[in-house]
Amino acid sequence: MNSAVMAKNPVTLRVLGTSVTLLEQLRLRAERDLGIKIEYLLHSVADAQRIAVMEPESYDLYDQWFHNIDFVWPARAIQPLEISRLHHWDEINDLPKLGTLIPGGKPGKGSVPVNRLYVQQDGTLSGQPSGLISMLPLTHNADSFAWRPDQLPAGLSHEEESWSWLLHPAFCGQAALQDDAAIGALDAVLAVQGAGLGEFADVGNLSLEEIDHLTGVLVRLQQQGHFAAFWSTPEQAFALAEHHQIGIQSLWAPTWFRHHFRQSGYRLATPREGYRAWYGGLSLSRCATGEIRDAAYAYLNWWQSGWPGAVMARQGYYISNPERSRAHLSAAEWDFWYEGKAATEELPDANGKPLIARGERRDGGSYLQRMSHIGVWNSVMDEHNYLVRRWHDFLRA
Known part of the structure; x- marks a missing residue:
């Protein structure tokens, strides 16, 4: 037109x-x-x-x-x-x-x-x-979770990053999840299965029985005080980290950059089970x-x-x-954001303000590497309505 x-x-x-x-x-x-x-x-x-x-x-x-x-x-x-x-x-x-x-x-x-x-x-x-x-x-994009190395048990320090860390006893009282059932539940499914606390035929589409098992595991952890908070917006996720309320939390990748999580002592995981994309x-x-x-x-x-x-x-x-x-990115920007290379200069955010420090490298590697390592896509399960009800039961536990 x-x-x-x-x-x-x-x-x-x-x-x-x-x-x-x-x-x-x-x-x-x-x-x-x-x-x-x-x-x-x-x-x-x-x-x-x-x-x-x-x-x-x-x-x-x-x-x-x-x-x-x-x-x-x-x-x-x-x-x-x-x-x-x-x-x-x-x-x-x-x-x-x-x-x-x-x-x-x-x-x-x-x-x-x-x-x-x-x-x-x-x-x-x-x-x-x-x-x-x-x-x-x-x-x-592909999302995962952020964690603090200074709170990681020695036994995990040499292991490949895993969604199961969200449920590890070392992070009891310091873990946070996204509160939306359609997204937070997928992070939880990957964590429960990764921790060996449950097996799911299709992590993106649970049966009624699997939903009951998932939420049962989460309710028990909630009653033990494992989860410190549940966030609904990137700003809330940042606030939890800023005030050192959590040691590990599911996180959206852009929030990681926008709020300088790396400078706050966190790492962004490349989970062995794959990202939630x-x-x-x-x-x-x-x-x-x-x-x-x-x-x-x-x-x-x-x-x-x-x-x-x-x-x-x-x-x-x-x-x-x-x-x-x-053509609208500098060579340094393209190399950092899409090629997974270390930043050769300070890189700006969308408003021209400093965002990426020289030498910083994107966790997970290049675009091809990150988007080829997908464990599950955001989903609407066949039993979505039941999942929402049981998820809310968990949040209220």
Whole structure:
């Protein structure tokens, strides 16, 4: 869509999502580049998901994660995107299209993005390529946990990092988890299985009996005082570390960089069981038509134009077509964020402020290494509602 034409009769594009990607810096630049008005509708993850499902007339684009497709697609809240209108589709790498960056690689368990990417003729979603998709793949990452070396027992100091450390007695009263059932439970599943306290057929999709076993283990630990806190926002996770309330906690990778966890004495784990990964993107409301729909496609293409991906890289996120963003990053930035090399100079955050010290290296290695070491993708389990109830029982124990 021609931005000069749009500027004469600017439409307002409403984007529903969270603070993860709805950044004022991006909104202002997109308005300038596209000649349209953009309104960001910022909500918590749960509220954004509810609005997306129940009120598709209140937004034009939904900025969220692929596992949320399992809610909005069955509700007919979003409409398919036409690949023919996505200018940079061919630049998107194989991770969202095939499930892995390495031919023959394992995609991990859980809600693998490719399995809900392509829209079939009967309206179902699968990994079979077609001309329509449910969501444009954009930002993604691999998360794990942060821990303090000075609190690690001598017996673990030479072992490979493991999610099981979240449950180790040495961290009793000093462990923290993310409180959202859909995310925190996956961290807990990996921890329980890694510690030998349970076996799960599919860590991304538990049966009723497995949910009962998982929450039973967690309730017993909670009653023993093992967990010091549960956090819902990155800011809360940072506050726990800043005040030295915890020795180990599940953590989102960008929070690690933004709040300088390394300088506070923490390490970010590369778990032997694999990371918990997630993939974000944009979906189109079923109510978007005409010039609003045209503006939405313009915004989708803008997101993959290079500059937005560079902004996200400086926060620790990856973009689906990274080579186009490479031109907007310095050689030192590219080497640090995507190649896993030591920073050859001080690197800035998205606002130009110092973020990465010279000599610092990204934990887990390169983009290829990190996104090829996935244990589970963020998921919506078949028994999601039951999991939520039992998870809340655990939090209240």
